[in-house]
Amino acid sequence: MTATAVEAAATRTSGGVRGAIERFLAYGILLALAVWLVANFVKAPGQSSSALVEGINNGALYALIALGYTLVYGIIELINFAHGDLFMLGSVFSAFFLVNWLGFNEPGTEAVLALVLTLVSAMIFCSAINVAAERVAYRRLRRAPKLASLITAVGLSFVFQWVGLQWNGSTPRQWPSVVRGGFKIGSVTIEYTAILVIAVTVPLLLLLTYIVQRTRQGKAMRATAQDQDAARLMGINVDRTIAFTFALGGAMAGAAGTLYVQSIGTTRFDSGFQLGLIAFTAAVMGGIGKLNGAVLGGLLIGIIQGLNDGAPYGLTQRWSQTVVFTILILILVFKPEGILGRPTTEKV
Amino acid sequence: MATASALERGGPGPWDGPPRSSNVKWATGFICVAIAVFVFYQYIYPDMDGEAKTFFREWLPITAVNEALIFVIMALGLNIVVGYAGLLDLGYVAFWAIGGYTAGWLMSSFIQQVRFHAGGSSPPTADGVHITFWAVLLIGGLFTAFWGIIIGGPTLRLKSDYLAIVTLGFGEIIPQVFYNGDNVFGHNATNGPQGILPVDNIGTGPLQALPQVNESLGPFDAPFRFLIFCALAAVCVFVSLRLRTGRLGRAWLAIREDELAASMMGVPLARTKLSAYAVGAFFGGVGGVAFATHINGVLADRFNFSISVIVLAMVVLGGMGNVWGVMLGALALAWINSTGMKQVGETFNSSFGTNVDFPSKTYLLFGVILVLMMLFRREGLVPEARTRQVLREPERGELGAEGAETDGEDQVTSAKPRRPWRRS
Numbered sequence: 001m002t003a004t005a006v007e008a009a010a011t012r013t014s015g016g017v018r019g020a021i022e023r024f025l026a027y028g029i030l031l032a033l034a035v036w037l038v039a040n041f042v043k044a045p046g047q048s049s050s051a052l053v054e055g056i057n058n059g060a061l062y063a064l065i066a067l068g069y070t071l072v073y074g075i076i077e078l079i080n081f082a083h084g085d086l087f088m089l090g091s092v093f094s095a096f097f098l099v100n101w102l103g104f105n106e107p108g109t110e111a112v113l114a115l116v117l118t119l120v121s122a123m124i125f126c127s128a129i130n131v132a133a134e135r136v137a138y139r140r141l142r143r144a145p146k147l148a149s150l151i152t153a154v155g156l157s158f159v160f161q162w163v164g165l166q167w168n169g170s171t172p173r174q175w176p177s178v179v180r181g182g183f184k185i186g187s188v189t190i191e192y193t194a195i196l197v198i199a200v201t202v203p204l205l206l207l208l209t210y211i212v213q214r215t216r217q218g219k220a221m222r223a224t225a226q227d228q229d230a231a232r233l234m235g236i237n238v239d240r241t242i243a244f245t246f247a248l249g250g251a252m253a254g255a256a257g258t259l260y261v262q263s264i265g266t267t268r269f270d271s272g273f274q275l276g277l278i279a280f281t282a283a284v285m286g287g288i289g290k291l292n293g294a295v296l297g298g299l300l301i302g303i304i305q306g307l308n309d310g311a312p313y314g315l316t317q318r319w320s321q322t323v324v325f326t327i328l329i330l331i332l333v334f335k336p337e338g339i340l341g342r343p344t345t346e347k348v
Numbered sequence: 349m350a351t352a353s354a355l356e357r358g359g360p361g362p363w364d365g366p367p368r369s370s371n372v373k374w375a376t377g378f379i380c381v382a383i384a385v386f387v388f389y390q391y392i393y394p395d396m397d398g399e400a401k402t403f404f405r406e407w408l409p410i411t412a413v414n415e416a417l418i419f420v421i422m423a424l425g426l427n428i429v430v431g432y433a434g435l436l437d438l439g440y441v442a443f444w445a446i447g448g449y450t451a452g453w454l455m456s457s458f459i460q461q462v463r464f465h466a467g468g469s470s471p472p473t474a475d476g477v478h479i480t481f482w483a484v485l486l487i488g489g490l491f492t493a494f495w496g497i498i499i500g501g502p503t504l505r506l507k508s509d510y511l512a513i514v515t516l517g518f519g520e521i522i523p524q525v526f527y528n529g530d531n532v533f534g535h536n537a538t539n540g541p542q543g544i545l546p547v548d549n550i551g552t553g554p555l556q557a558l559p560q561v562n563e564s565l566g567p568f569d570a571p572f573r574f575l576i577f578c579a580l581a582a583v584c585v586f587v588s589l590r591l592r593t594g595r596l597g598r599a600w601l602a603i604r605e606d607e608l609a610a611s612m613m614g615v616p617l618a619r620t621k622l623s624a625y626a627v628g629a630f631f632g633g634v635g636g637v638a639f640a641t642h643i644n645g646v647l648a649d650r651f652n653f654s655i656s657v658i659v660l661a662m663v664v665l666g667g668m669g670n671v672w673g674v675m676l677g678a679l680a681l682a683w684i685n686s687t688g689m690k691q692v693g694e695t696f697n698s699s700f701g702t703n704v705d706f707p708s709k710t711y712l713l714f715g716v717i718l719v720l721m722m723l724f725r726r727e728g729l730v731p732e733a734r735t736r737q738v739l740r741e742p743e744r745g746e747l748g749a750e751g752a753e754t755d756g757e758d759q760v761t762s763a764k765p766r767r768p769w770r771r772s
Contacts, residue, residue: 079509137719147436148722150512151664154438154657155718162711273653277520280513318528325517332514333502 026334033304040311046187051310052303057194057263059302060201064256065279066286066294067208068130068249074289075225075245076142081153082133084276085160086126086250090257092168092267094122095175104178111178115262119200122254129160130250131243138246139239157273164269172268175261193263204255205295208248212291221245225289274321278305281328287341296339301327371589375582382578385413390560390571407691408683410570411642416682417577418639423662423678424584424671425631430660431669432597433624434604435503436512439519440659442499443492443629445526445651447636450488452544452646454479470548481550481641485580488637489630495522496629500622516653523651543647547640550576577638581675584631588671591627600624601669601734654711658685661714664721667728676730681717685710 040048065087072080098104098118104111133156141149182191212218220241223231232238260275261267282301286293301324308314308323315323331338389410393401422444429437452458457476465472467480479487499518503511530540538544549564550573556563565572591597599620602610611617640646658681666677693706721728 077509079513137723140723144722144726146509147430147434148726150436150509151660152719152722154660155715155722158654158657158711158715159719160715162709162715165708165711277516281517284510284513319524322521322524322528325521328517329502329514332506332510336506336510 022334029330029334036313037307040307040313044312048307048311049186049188051306051314053188053190053194053306054310055303055306056299057191057197057302058306059282059299060197061256061260061263061298062275062279062282062302063295063298064201064204064252064259065275066282066298067205067252067291069280069283070286070288070291070294071245071249071252073283075221075242076138077146078138078149079153079280080249081150081276082156082160083130083249083253084274084279085157085164085272086130086133087253087257087260087275087279088164088267088269088272089129089160089167090122090126090254091260091271092164092257092269093125094118094254094258095173095261095267096167097121098178098261099175105176107178107180115178115258119255119258122258123251124254126254126257127247127250130246130253134243134246139242142242157276161269161272164272168267168269170269172266175265175267177262177265179262191263197259197263200255200259204252205291208252209291211248217241217244277328278321278324281324281331284328284336285331285338287338290338290340293338293340371586374585374589378578378582378585382575382582386571386575386578389413389574407687409687410574412683412686414570414574414577414642415639415686416679417574417581418635418642419659419662419682420581420675420678421577421584421638422632422635422659423666423674424581424588425628425635426659427628427663427669427671427674428588428591428600428631429624429628430663431667431674432592432600432604433621434600435621435624436509437515437625437628438512438653438656438660439499439515439517439522440628440632441651441653441655442515442519442522443496443632444636444639444655445523445648446492446495446629447488447633448640448646448651449526449538449544449636450491450633451484451547451637451640452538453477454484454487455481455548455640456544456546458539458544467551478548481548481637485634485637489633492633492636493626493630496625496632497622499629500625504618504621516656519653519656523648526651527648538648541648543645545645545647547644547646549644550641573642577642580634580638584634585671585675587627592671596620596623654714657718658714661717665717665729667730667732669734670728670730670732673728673730673732677728681714684713689713 065084068083068086069080072078072083098114102114102118104114137152137156138149141152177193179192179196182189182194184190210218212221220231220236221244223234223236224238224241228238231241260271278301279298282297283294284297285300286295286297288294304327305320305324309317309320393404393410396404422440425443426437426440429435429440454477456478457470457474459477460475462477463475464477464479465474466478466483470478499515503514506514526538527541529538530536530542549566551564552561552572555561561572562569565576592601599610599615602613602615603617603620607617659678662678662681663674664677665673665681666675667673689706689710693704696706697703725731
């Protein structure tokens with residue numbers, strides 16, 4: 001995957017001494033990353049592999065959240081700051097729904113069915129909130145300055161956090177998972193929840209790709225993303241298309257929330273802020289506005305974070321956030337268009 | 349003090365801003381209000397009795413006023429970045445933290461290895477670096493401005509929304525570095541979650557000759573500290589106003605309204621944006637040093653994202669770009685944050701017999717303020733004429749520019765090319 005980044009960086013033409021220095025630095029960083037990866041796996045293959053599995057598990061969750069950012073950004077060029085907090089609401093909802101309302105806290109066949117029901121409900125719940133936010137706030141600001149909608153998103157994120165604070169309480173809550181246990185491959189333990197996360201994420205991603213690439217509604221979305229006015233002239237209901245995009249993004253956040261509760265087992269009112277930022281980093285890393293980019297970025301960030309937390313040469317968990325944000329800043333400095341994105345020139 | 353120099357310069361001169369008298373006017377008003385508040389808290393308030401005293405102690409304690417003044421300094425700094433230059437900075441708390449830790453390092457016994465005294469108010473036998481408050485203000489401001497340039501540097505080439513994210517990232521990283529900094533390769537750089545306590549008092553130096561002024565201003569000399577914070581806020585107001593009309597300020601406004609046109613007119617984009625960051629960061633650093641002396645310490649967990657949002661809400665509520673609006677917004681929201689919400693809640697609960705937890709609703713309040721202001725009154729409560737025009741102007745898409753009607757309400761007739769404040 002790093003090879004893709006190298007190729008893409010090489011194709012970018014930026015002349016002059018500054019460009020050369022930048023390329024040199026970018027290669028240096030990638031090289032250091034590669035050396036670090038190899039060193040970790042040579043030193044302690046078992047430990048690093050466990051960290052890798054953990055990282056892929058988290059990365060799949062990041063990918064789901066990142067899709068919400070990337071879908072909305074792709075269509076109306078808005079960074080939906082409130083998306084992380086929407087995910088938090090989804091996680092709190094799914095935990096309460098499954099454990100308190102349906103009353104399942106032990107593994108079993110019925111519990112798995114209940115989990116499916118929870119997943120669907122959480123997806124619907126988050127979609128509804130996201131569509132409502134779009135209807136109440138963002139739609140009115142679609143023609144307003146960018147600063148206005150960004151500040152609105154920050155405000156909404158605070159409102160969501162407050163809802164989470166009231167609902168979940170100010171301290172983290174522990175929840176029992178209905179999927180427990182795991183199996184071993186060599187010295188590496190793979191939890192069943194990791195399997196669950198992958199088993200839910202992959203079909204969702206395929207479904208999303210199908211919707212965007214193959215259906216009529218997806219075609220309308222792509223048209224609206226290209227040119228709203230032209231799309232309107234072609235008879236596309238732009239308002240409804242944008243609302244549909246928000247609904248899709250919300251559904252992904254709801255699914256991520258459900259899976260997060262099953263695999264991590266805690267809900268916090270402020271988890272959305274951190275995870276939202278990580279997911280945004282993932283979206284930017286892959287190239288914001290690109291669906292496959294969000295998935296790639298999510299997995300990469302998850303793996304880097306997992307290795308940082310668990311591998312022998314990592315900086316351990318307390319620097320985890322700092323590492324992710326440093327990656328974000330490095331990407332924005334060296335390759336703002338992301339791994340899969342193409343450099344765009346500003347139209348005048 | 350800058351206000352005094354504003355008063356002295358009254359004569360006519362080459363026009364380089366609004367008439368000088370406007371500075372005289374606000375400075376007079378500012379000094380009058382400051383002196384009135386000071387006299388009240390220093391002389392009248394201690395002699396008050398019974399209910400009136402309780403009222404002021406509960407509703408408007410001098411510490412809350414001081415804290416609000418520090419927020420004014422920070423909001424004015426953010427106003428330069430967001431209001432003047434139009435660059436959304438969501439990590440302003442980083443500057444506050446850097447300023448605070450500068451004060452922690454240079455005004456306490458934290459760095460035990462050395463014993464360095466430069467006019468500090470602590471006894472000369474104390475370990476650590478003890479530099480006088482006034483010098484630390486300057487050092488903290490300059491150090492923070494330096495970091496402002498470092499943070500601003502990589503963001504220069506980015507579009508406005510990416511910029512918000514990068515600043516947000518820095519706003520998360522820097523407090524985390526301070527929080528985890530108690531073990532940097534075996535060295536304790538920041539004392540981690542415990543923070544640095546205590547920070548020195550403000551030394552008064554030659555002013556001790558005045559009656560009632562102590563050698564140093566400790567926690568119980570709040571009215572005198574009020575005067576100092578007032579003076580700092582006044583300097584910030586003055587600098588904001590003067591910069592606004594000066595060459596640099598006009599360049600900021602030009603960039604805010606149309607980056608492309610500004611660069612065509614010869615405004616050096618990178619340098620102008622960086623200077624906005626530097627000046628905004630300087631104010632933030634000064635606010636950080638002042639806050640460290642206000643609470644006599646630096647605590648790592650005080651520097652979180654909600655502070656950035658609260659300061660942003662102050663700027664937005666008051667009116668982006670308008671110094672007076674921002675000042676009012678900062679005073680109002682800082683008061684609500686520290687005492688208002690609690691007191692209103694207690695009054696409400698006792699008079700209606702309810703049990704509503706008001707302080708827990710501050711998050712909701714700040715969020716709702718941001719959303720409602722953006723939906724209904726983007727220019728703020730005390731708008732600046734120029735900002736209002738820009739923010740109210742509806743977007744004209746590519747079709748709109750050629751004359752086709754887009755669905756905005758009050759259209760301003762002059763169609764202009766795309767702007768960073770507008771959706772591009």
